[in-house]
Amino acid sequence: MGVFTAKYVNAPPNTRSARLRQPIKPRKSLGQNFLTDHGIIEEIVSCLEANRDQPVVEIGPGTGALTSLLVNRYNRFRAIEIDERAVEVLKRQHAEIDIMQMDVLDAGWLLSLPSGERTAVIGNLPYYITSPILFLLIDNRERFSEAVIMVQKEVAERLVAKPGTKAYGILSVQLQLAASVEYKFTVPRTAFYPQPNVDSAIIRLIFDRPVPNVDGEHLRKVIRQAFSQKRKMLRNTLSPIMQGKNLDGWDLSRRAETLSLDEFVQLAKDLF
Numbered sequence: 001m002g003v004f005t006a007k008y009v010n011a012p013p014n015t016r017s018a019r020l021r022q023p024i025k026p027r028k029s030l031g032q033n034f035l036t037d038h039g040i041i042e043e044i045v046s047c048l049e050a051n052r053d054q055p056v057v058e059i060g061p062g063t064g065a066l067t068s069l070l071v072n073r074y075n076r077f078r079a080i081e082i083d084e085r086a087v088e089v090l091k092r093q094h095a096e097i098d099i100m101q102m103d104v105l106d107a108g109w110l111l112s113l114p115s116g117e118r119t120a121v122i123g124n125l126p127y128y129i130t131s132p133i134l135f136l137l138i139d140n141r142e143r144f145s146e147a148v149i150m151v152q153k154e155v156a157e158r159l160v161a162k163p164g165t166k167a168y169g170i171l172s173v174q175l176q177l178a179a180s181v182e183y184k185f186t187v188p189r190t191a192f193y194p195q196p197n198v199d200s201a202i203i204r205l206i207f208d209r210p211v212p213n214v215d216g217e218h219l220r221k222v223i224r225q226a227f228s229q230k231r232k233m234l235r236n237t238l239s240p241i242m243q244g245k246n247l248d249g250w251d252l253s254r255r256a257e258t259l260s261l262d263e264f265v266q267l268a269k270d271l272f
Contacts, residue, residue, distance in 0.1 A: 035065040035124060037191035045069045047148045047184050047204055050120035054145070055113065059104050059123030059133065063089045066122065071097055076114075080104050105132055110140055118145035118207075127152050127196075131171065134159075137205070138178040147205040148184075156183055156201035168257045170227050174220065177212060177261055179205040212265045218272040223264055226256035241271060 056074040061067045078098040087101045160183045161167035184202040235252035
């Protein structure tokens with residue numbers, strides 16, 4: 001198995017201030033912000049609890065900051081990367097690994113996952129496609145055991161938000177219905193090159209929640225409609241899909257942000 005020897009800037013290896021040099025220039029069009037803090041890189045990888053022989057997929061490895069640790073930790077490791085320059089760098093560093101050069105939103109890679117097994121996912125997600133990737137994982141949650149991903153800090157706070165809080169919304173409900181969500185730690189903007197304008201956070205998703213006993217599309221429709229005008233009461237936000245139905249037992253003066261996960265499921269059942 002190949003070994004990647006990193007180059008560090010202004011600090012020796014194995015220190016929190018160690019910085020990895022980048023062999024390619026980040027592309028703004030791909031939302032590339034490369035991790036350079038070696039200590040944080042180690043912390044991220046340690047959040048993944050998959051066993052050594054479990055299939056693991058890294059989303060958007062870039063130039064291999066996480067990859068260099070993952071290939072030595074997991075026997076069945078693969079990576080998905082769209083940037084052909086980064087793919088070439090990865091191939092030079094780790095000729096033995098399977099790299100799928102494609103857009104992660106192209107669901108074709110899901111078909112290549114081992115059948116009968118659940119895959120673990122890890123990755124530093126581009127901010128501009130975070131939500132589509134999360135929904136891709138949600139919609140295919142039976143294929144995954146866990147996901148350790150980096151997202152914008154504000155998004156992470158929404159993902160773990162509880163009912164009655166300002167951050168609670170569509171993403172909170174839909175993700176928490178599919179997985180247990182853990183906020184692991186905050187990643188400062190100084191850990192990246194180029195430095196973004198916001199801080200990031202590591203979250204861990206454990207796909208351990210049962211599939212709700214309701215039509216999935218109906219449930220998504222109710223959630224989206226309920227939050228369509230967050231400050232308005234349910235009687236107003238749900239009126240386009242109520243179709244004259246009398247929702248006995250529901251206090252329609254409530255707002256979407258006050259409903260629990262189970263209440264959204266029951267509301268979808270009652271409406272459809």
